[in-house]
Amino acid sequence: MSTALSDDGSRIIGETVQIHDAYQNPKHETQEDFDDYYDIDRTVDIINKHGYVRVALQFPDELLSDSVRVSYRLKEKWNKLKQVQSQPQIKTPQIEANTNVSDIEEIGLSDESKPTQTTTTKTQTNNDNNTLKLYVLGDTSYGSCCVDVVASEHVDSQFIVHYGNACLQSVKKPVYHVFGSDQDLDVDTCVSTIKEYAQSTPDIHTVVLYQLCYHHIIPKLKSLIPTVTFANVDESRILQLTYDPSPPVNDMIQIGNLQFQLPEGIQNYKFLYIGHDTSPITNMMLDNNSKTFVRYSTDSNSLDDGSSETSRISRTLKRRYYLMHLAKEAQVIGIVVATTSATNYLLMIQKVKDLILSAGKKFYVFFVGKINVPKLANFSEIDLFVLISCPQNALIDSKDFLKPIVTPFELQTALLGKEKQWTGEYVSDFSRLLDSTDDANRCDDEDGDDYDYSFITGGVKMFNKAATSQSVQEQSGNALVSVDSSQRQIALAEMSPAMSHLQNRTYRGLDTEYTPPVSVMIEGRSGIASGYQDEPIKKN
Amino acid sequence: MSKQVRNISVIAHVDHGKSTLTDSLVGAAGIISMESVGKRRFTDNRPDEIEKGITIKSTAISLPFTVLEKDYLINVIDSPGHVDFSSEVTAALRVTDGAMVVVDSVEGCRSQTETVLRQALQERIKPVLMVNKLDRCITELQFTPEECYKNLERIIESTNVIISSYADGGVDNVQVDPILGNIAFGSGKTGWAFTLQTFAKFYSEKFKTDTDKLAKKFWGENYYCHERSKWQTSPLSKSGRLLQRGFCEFVLGPIYKLYKILSESEEGKLYENIKSTVEKIGILVTKEDSNKENKVLFQSVMMRFIPASAAMVNMIIEHLPSPQTAQRYRSSLLYNGPLDKYQTSISECNPDGPLMIFVSKMVPMSGSGRFVAFGRIFSGTLRQGHKLRILGPDFNPNTDKDAHNSTAQSVMIMMGKKMESVAECGPGNVVGIIGIDKFVNKSCTVTDESNKDAHPIKNMKHSVSAVVQVAVETEHASDAQKLTDGLKRLSKADSLIQCTFNDSGQHVIAGAGELHLEICIGELQGYLKGIVIKKSKPIVSLTETVSSVGEKCLAKSPNKLNRIYVSAEPLSDDLVRDMESSDINFQDAKACAKALTERHGWDSEEAKRVWAMGPDEQKPTNVLVDCTRGIAYLNDVKDYIVDAFRLVTASGVLSEEQTRGIKFNVVDVHLHNDSSHRGALQITSMARRALLGAMLAARPRIMEPIYSVDVQTHESVMGGIYNVINKRRGVISGTEQTCGTPICVIKCTVPVLDSFGLTEELRSVTSGQAFPQLGFDHWSVINCNPLEDQTKSNNLVKETRIRKKLNVNIPVLSDFVDRM
Secondary structure (H helix, E strand, O other): OHHHHOOOOHHHHHOOOOOOHHHHOOOOOOHHHHHHHOOHHHHHHHHHHHOOOEEEEEOOHHHHHHHHHHHHHHHHHHHHHHHHHOOOOOOHHHHHHHOOHHHOOEEOOOOOHHHHHHHHHHHHHHHOOOOOEEEEEOOOOOOOOOOOHHHHHHOOOOEEEEEOOOOOOOOOOOEEEEOOOOOOOOHHHHHHHHHHHHHHOOOOEEEEEEOHHHHHHHHHHHHHOOOOEEOEOOHHHHEEOOOOOOOOOOOOEEEOOEEEOOOOOOOOEEEEEEEOOOOOOHHHHHHOOOOOEEEEEOOOOEEEOOHHHHHHHHHHHHHHHHHHHHHHHOOEEEEEEOOOOOOOHHHHHHHHHHHHHHOOOEEEEEOOOOOOHHHHHOOOOOOEEEEEOOHHHOOOOOOOOOOOEEOHHHHHHHHOOHHHHOOOOOOOOOHHHHHOOHHHOOOOOOOOOEEEEEOOOOEEEEEOOOOOHHHOOOOOOOOOOOOOHHHHHHHHHOOOHHHHHHHHOOOOOOOOOOOOOOOOOOOOOOEEOOEEOOOOOOOO | OHHHEEEEEEEEOOOOOHHHHHHHHHHHOOOOOHHHOOOOOOOOOOHHHHHHOOOOOOEEEEEEEEEOOEEEEEEEEEOOOOHHHHHHHHHHHHHOOEEEEEEEOOOOOOHHHHHHHHHHHHOOOEEEEEEEOHHHHHHHOOOOHHHHHHHHHHHHHHHHHHHHHHOOOOOOOOOOOOOOOOEEEEEOOOOEEEOHHHHHHHHHHHHOOOHHHHHHHOOOOOEEEOOOOEEEOOOEOOOOOEOOEHHHHHHHHHHHHHHHHHHHOOOOOHHHHHHHHHHHOOOOOOHHHHHOOHHHHHHHHHHHHOEHHHHHHHHHHHHOOOHHHHHHHHHHHHEOOOOOHHHHHHHHOOOOOOOEEEEEEEEEOOOOOOEEEEEEEEEOOEEOOOEEEEEEEEEEOOOOEEEEEEEOOEEEEEEEOEEEEEOEEOOOOEEEEEOOHHHOOOOEEEEEOOOOOOOOEOOOOOOOOOOEEEEEEEOOHHHHHHHHHHHHHHHHHOOOOEEEEOOOOOEEEEEOOHHHHHHHHHHHHHHOOOOOEEEOOOEEOOEEEEOOOOOOEEEEOOOOOOEEEEEEEEOOHHHHHHHHOOOOOOOOHHHHHHHHHHHHOOOHHHHHOEEEEEOOOOOOOEEEEEOOOOOOOHHHHHHHHHHHHHHHHHOOOOOOOOEOOEEEEEEEEEOOOOHHHOOHHHHHHHHHHHHHHHHHHOOEEEEEEEEEEEEEEEHHHHHHHHHHHHHOOOEEEEEEEOOOOOEEEEEEEEEHHHOOOHHHHHHHHOOOOOEEEEEEEEEEEEOOOOOOOOOHHHHHHHHHHHHOOOOOOOOOHHHOOOOO
C-alpha cells in the first residue's frame, strides 16, 4: 500500500511490463513458422476479399515485439496477391516505399499526430485503393483480450485484426481474431494423457478446455480421442463482419471464451485444461468451482493435478465472499466502467444502478480509463467500487486499492441478501446476470428490513433498506449524480451518507453565509496578454 | 410483590463450590431430590461443563421459598469461576441485586474472588459471604476448633479488605460480619451450612437469651464460663481453667462431634453410633437409614441438622436487597442519561412507569436457531405483544442510530428449570423476551416503542479483554456461508467473543484465553454439524510503540507541492491507561485539555491543540498534536492528516499491528496555495508517510500482552513450577502460603505469547497439583530493537509480516522520508 499511495507517476513510465515467460519465445525458426503462427495467409485473404485498405493490428504487450514483422509480412503478401490479381501492373518501387516504417503508427504514443495521419490516410485512399495501410495498436485501454474499438476509430480503420488471447465479445467493427498457433504441444503425449485421465474415473465425463493458442490443434485431438468432449470457440466470433450483440442461440454450455455441448444424458463432468503453466484459468475455475479441474501443462507436457490451483481458487472464493460482506455494508458505491467493448455493458450499468437504488444506497458512475490505485484513491467518500468490465479482467485483487472492488455478481448477491444462502457459485461474466430473472426474489425478512450481524463492525446492523417501488425510477444515463425525487426524499428523511461525510469534516469549504459587498463594475483592459491595447507597442 | 423477590448471583473463584451450593438451594426448592444434592451439579448441564467439571455458561433458575409464612421468589444465577468466562459473571451481576460470594475455607480469597467481588461492588451489588468446604478444615487439615476459628476470621478479614477498597459508598453496610448474619459457613458437598443465628436459635431457650444477643456472643473474644454460668471476654474461667471460645464450643463443638463419630465408625456402624447423639438434638433416624452407607447417612443427618439451604435462604432474604431497595441506589449508576422520568421510574421500580429493560445475555433456544433475550426489567411492565424499541450499544439519542422497533412475541419467566410463558411481568424480575433476537447482539436496552427520548442503560464493562485470537476457515469455500452463520450465533451468545473478518476472507475469533477459545470453537463445531473447520494456531495481538523522542521527519506529497514535518514520542503509561478507561475523553475537548495539563503535566497550549486520539475512538491509545503556528490552509487539510493518523495508528510501521502510547507532533506543514494541489490523496498519503517515518525515527518497539498468573499448588512441587515459569519468560512476584497448610500460591506474570499450553505443562510437572489462573494484566514493551536482525522482537515482527503476507523486510526510513 505504501508504494501504491506514494506514487508520483514516474513508476508507470519506467515500469517493466510483466510478460509471461511462456510467451516470450514463440521462436519462429523459419519464415513459414512465423507466417503460420500469425496466420498471415488467411488474414491477407480476408483483407483482400473484403477490400479493406485501412486495417488496425491489435497486439497484446507480450506479442508487441513481433508487430513490425507481422505488418511487413502482411503487406508483402498482400502486395503479392495484388500483383497476381493485376498482372500487368508491376509496382515494385511502391512496395518498397510502403513498407517504410513511417506509415506504421503506434497509436497511444503520439496522440497529436493522429488527426493528420488520418487525413493523409484518407487522401491516400482516395488516390490509391491499391495501397494497404496498417496500424499497430498497442497498450490497450482495458484488457488486451478486448478489441479496442475506440483506438481503431482514431485511425478510421475498416477492419481490426486482433492477436493473442481474446474474450471474443462481439464488437461494432469487423474483426478477425488470430490466436497464434503454438507448436510446442506434444500431440502423442497429450492424447495418451487425456485418455488416461478420462479413464481414471470412467463415470465422470471429461471435458477438454484449452488455451486459444492451441485452437488449431484441437480438431486433430478430437479425431484421436472421440470419447471425451472438446470445448470449442464459437466460430462465428473468430471472424466477425457484422455486429451481433445477441448471445448465440444454442444449448451450448459457456465457459470463459469457450463453449461445449455434453453428450446426451451426461450430468457429471470434470475439466482438463490444455495450456501454459501461467495461462489464466482462474475465471473458468471460479465459475465452475464445484467441478474438478486439472491442467495439462504444455511446458512440461504432463498433467498437473491442479491442487495448487484448487486451493488458490478456494482462497479467492473466500476473499470474494468477504468482499460481498463489504458490499453489503457500503453506503456509497462507485460504478467504474472499464470497458467499452463488452457486450451490453450499458445495460449492465443500468442494472447495477437499479440494484443500488433499490437497496437504498447511493451511486456515482466513474469512467477512468485504465484503473490504477491513485486514480481511485481520489474518491475518498466512496465506500466500494463495482467494476463493469470484460469477464477476463473482472477480478481485481483489490488489496492494493484503498477501497474494495467487486464484480456485478458479488454486488447483486450482496444487495439482494443472497450471500446468506451462498454456496460457492460464481458468475464472472456479467452478461449472464442480465438474463437472470431472479432479482425479484430478494431474500428479505417478513417485515422488509434486513437485520444482520456485521462482521466488519461487529454489531447488529440494518442492511439494504428496501426501497419502495416508486423510488426505483428510470435514471437518466448522462447525469453523474442522480437527483431524482426519491433520492432527495431519502436525504431529507434521514442522514444521507453524503451528509454524514460532510458532517464529519471540520473543513466544509467556504462559508456559504458570507456574502461579499457588491462592488461597482469597472472597465478592465482589453487585448491579448502579450500586449494589451493600453500598453505601448514594444519595439522590435 | 417485588419486595418478595431476590435476584442474586453466586460468584467465586473457580472450584470454590458455587454450583454445588446452588444445588442445595435447588434441592430445597424441591426441583431435584435432596439425595442428589452435592453430586448432580444441576446448573452445569452442558456436556463440556460436565466433562471439564467447571461452569462455562451462567445458568439462571427461579426458586420459590416460603419463609415465615411469606412467599419469596429467589432468582439465582450460578456463574462460572474461571477467569476466561468472567464476562458471564459481568452479565449475571447486571441483572441481579445481591451476590453470594463463595470462598473456599482452605484456599481463602483468591484472585478471581477479588475480581468478581470488585465487579459486584462497582455495580453496587450487595455481597453476602458463604465460607464453603468447612469439612475440609475438619477432616482433611485436622484443624482444632480454635485453629478453625482463626482461619475463618482471616478469610472474613481479607474479604472485608477487598470490600472496603472497592465499595463506592453508594450502598450502605456492604461489610460482612458473622454477627450480622451475612456470613454463612458450611459444606456444599455434604449439604450443611449455618449462620451464627442458626445456632443462636438452638441455644436461645437454654440460655434464655434473645437470639440476636446470643449470636453476638458466638463470635470474637467471648467465652462462656460454666462455673459462673456467665459470658465473659477473658479465656480463663473462675478456677483458672482455659476456656473454649463461644464459637468453638457451641457452634463448632457439635459439628466436630458429629464428624468425630463419622470418622470413628466403621462402614455400616454409623447408624448405631450416631443414633443417640442426634436424637438428643431432635433428629430422628429411622430404620431405613440404617442400611445407608456412612457417607450418605451422615449427609442426610447433617442436612436435617443444619440444612445449607435454610441458612442460605435466610441470609439471602434477610441481607440481600429486594429490587425496590436496590434500584433506589443503583439507578444513577445504571441509567446513561439525565435525571428524567426514566431514571426516576427505575429508582422507584415503578410497575406503571415507562418500560426499561437491560438485556445482558442472549441464550440460544435449543432446537431452533433463535435466541431468548435474557434481561432484567428495571421499570414498567412487559406484556406479551408489547411494542418495543431496542437501543443497541451504538445508540446515540441525537441521531437515532442503532435504534430498532420490534414486538415481544412472548414473555418468558423461569419457573424452576423450565421457561414459562406469561402474559405480563413487572419490574424487578428477570425475564426472557422472544422475538427481538434479530436486533440484538450481545446486549441492549429495551423500552416502549413510544419512548423516543429514553437514554439507554449503561453497557456492561468487562474485566477481561480479548487478547488471544484464532483464525478459522472452512475446508471448502462453499461452506463459508455456514461458518458465517455459526459465528453469528457464537457472537450473539457470548458476551465477550469478537468475530471479525480479515481481508483474506478468514474469520478471526478473539477471546479471553485459550480455554475460552477452545470452548467457543467446540460450540461452533456443534453448530456446523459435519463441516470441517480449519483453525490456525492461536495468534496474539501485539502492539507497536516508540521508545524515545524521535527526529522530525519530512514527507512530500506525491506531486511534491506540499510538505509536512512530523515527530513521534512515547506517552506515559498512566496517560494511556487514562485514555483507555475514558478518564480522559476527547469528546469533551476542554475537560480533556484540563486533565492533560493537570494530571499529566502537559503544556497547556499543547493540550489545547490535540487534534485526534486514535485509532479506536472509544479506547484511544495514541495522540496527534498540532505543534504548528499560523500555517495557511492547515484547517482545510486537518481532516486528511487525521485520516492518515487513524490509518497509521491502526496499522503501524513494523508489522501493521495497532500502535499504543505514541504521541505524534505535527511540527510544520507547507501547503500549496491552490486547493486542487492539496487534495485528500496528496495530503493523506504525505501525512501517512511522515507519520510512519516518525515512528521509525523514534526507536520503535513491540509490545506484548502479559497475563498475570496465580498458581495454586502444593509447596513440595514449587521448584518444578518455578522452572516452567522461568522457561516461559515469566516473572515471579511472590508466593503466599495459606497458614497451617502446605498449600501456597505463586503469583507471577507470563507473556501471553508464551502461555499456550502452560496449564497442561504445570499440571504435568506437578502431577496435577498446580491450578493456574491466567488473566490479562497489561501490555509490556519487549526491550530489544525490532530493527536489528535476530532479536526477539525482530523475529516476532517478521512472523507477523509473513502471516499478513507483507514483505518480510521491515521498511526503512528512506521508504517514507523525503529530503529537502
